[in-house]
Amino acid sequence: MTRPVRAHIDLSALTFNLSQARRAAPDSRVMAVVKADGYGHGMLAVATALQDADAFAVASLDEGLQLRNAGIEKPVLLLEGVFSATELTAVMQHHFELVVHQALQLEWLETLDVSARLSVWLKVDTGMNRLGFAPGDALAAWDRLEAMPQVETLQWMSHFACADEPEHTANDHQESTFRQLCMQREAPRSLANSAALLTRPSSHVEWVRPGIMLYGASPMAAGHACPVELRPVMTLGSELIAVHHCRKGDAVGYGQAWVCPEDMPVGVVAAGYGDGYPRHAPSGTPVLVNGEVAELIGRVSMDMLCVDLRTQPQARAGDPVVLWGEGLPVESVAGAAGTISYALLCGVTPRVPRRTDGVSD
Ligand SMILES: Cc1ncc(COP(=O)(O)O)c(C=O)c1O
Structure with a gap:
């Protein structure tokens, strides 16, 4: 693995x-x-x-x-x-x-x-x-x-x-x-x-x-709909590598920047700024877990980020995660993170394996 x-x-x-x-x-x-x-x-x-x-x-x-x-x-x-x-x-x-x-x-x-x-x-x-x-x-x-x-x-x-x-x-x-x-x-x-x-x-x-x-990213500025259908070419995906059951008041990640408002499950995703995920993405940035929107919580680390799993208490380590792409437009992640889709797409780091239509490079 x-x-x-x-x-x-x-x-x-x-x-x-x-x-x-x-x-x-x-x-x-x-x-x-x-x-x-x-x-x-x-x-x-x-x-x-x-x-x-x-x-x-x-x-x-x-x-x-x-x-x-x-x-x-x-x-x-x-x-x-x-x-x-x-x-x-x-x-x-x-x-x-x-x-x-x-x-x-x-x-x-x-x-x-x-x-x-x-x-x-x-x-x-x-x-x-x-x-x-x-x-x-x-x-x-x-x-x-x-x-x-x-x-x-x-x-x-x-x-x-x-x-x-x-x-x-x-x-x-x-x-x-x-x-x-x-x-x-x-x-x-x-x-x-x-x-x-x-x-x-x-x-x-x-x-x-x-x-x-x-x-496949909309070229339009925020608030302007893309006039035609475009299909995302890159899907940056990963998995949950741990799920924790945190207690109300527990703080998540570096700086203890996000505090659990209630007892809740927290997922840890294997993706971070060392992969090109934006370090400055704030809590609330959308992340797809099992095809459903969940929210990023706490600070993005180099290799990991955490998600709020209250909407998916059944989620387990090994479940699929989409950071952007199919089902989650890169521009919505870029918008939440105060950047642009161009920067996110160009910023995926060399350590991330690329699978081009099933073929690894
Ligand atoms: C001179 C020039 N033409 C065309 C393009 C393509 O622009 P876009 O990616 O917004 O379609 C660029 C992108 O930076 C450019 O610099």
């Missing part, structure tokens, strides 16, 4: 979610965002399963190389471009597509041999103030790229800051800034992340870039 915490990865849910993306944006090509180890799901398994995607997006050359080394030949975009001119050799060798978001990257491209043939996405900062050329500088950057023999294809990209809040005025502003700019140099464009893909058809244009929705 090994420690029972596991991340189950359901690839059929992944392909279902991709089909939901396609249905919502039927006229756009889909660039599946698989960075950060496929949002914690295992990038290679994810990319291999997403055969219907038109391209993949990653955060770094290293991630791109992992895809190529696994035999994935589809277009792969490096979302932050290169971090130094030296990376360009591998970019050309492996036919990666590149974001160019700042002037230094233009200089690096200009140093390349003129026989180079790069696919470049010019990133415009339409209001997020993170990556990209300011709209006032973007046309000059475009023209400079267009003049380079090293650049074979050139496309437009920007990124929404508030797409998870569809009513936010920044969305209209960003989209119209982007559209006006792109009208001045006709080329394929990409703007929508998952939230925009599901709620802003006007933003779909030629390419959509879904990430989180593919993994």
Whole structure:
């Protein structure tokens, strides 16, 4: 018997979610965002399963190389471009597509041999103030790229800051800034992340870039319903490893932070912050025990957490527990813990065995 915490990865849910993306944006090509180890799901398994995607997006050359080394030949975009001119050799060798978001990257491209043939996405900062050329500088950057023999294809990209809040005025502003700019140099464009893909058809244009929705978590901010069905790809599961019968006034866990209001059963689950469960999840955070909602009580430890079993006095050591996933949306756990589903999914630690459709990695 090994420690029972596991991340189950359901690839059929992944392909279902991709089909939901396609249905919502039927006229756009889909660039599946698989960075950060496929949002914690295992990038290679994810990319291999997403055969219907038109391209993949990653955060770094290293991630791109992992895809190529696994035999994935589809277009792969490096979302932050290169971090130094030296990376360009591998970019050309492996036919990666590149974001160019700042002037230094233009200089690096200009140093390349003129026989180079790069696919470049010019990133415009339409209001997020993170990556990209300011709209006032973007046309000059475009023209400079267009003049380079090293650049074979050139496309437009920007990124929404508030797409998870569809009513936010920044969305209209960003989209119209982007559209006006792109009208001045006709080329394929990409703007929508998952939230925009599901709620802003006007933003779909030629390419959509879904990430989180593919993994089955709602891309919407708290209080906004997800407009389509998505299926959770990761289920973080474990088991009860002990059940105690505590007395009224007994305190549970580190700091004795939770005190039993009555005589009651308390379950101990083999999962903690050492597995990526959020340390700051407060008492009351939902946990599924035997498929029923129970509440986390006391502080989360490195390897364990405790649950209130008053609603399940019959629960025993060995009973199944779901921390998030099937039956318990990761966003509800994230909401209770004051974080986001992205952080929970990416944060599952390497010691948690991953079972991808029954196969261990
Ligand atoms: C540039 C870019 N495009 C698309 C995405 C996908 O976003 P989401 O996971 O919200 O769909 C990300 C995610 O961080 C991103 O950085």
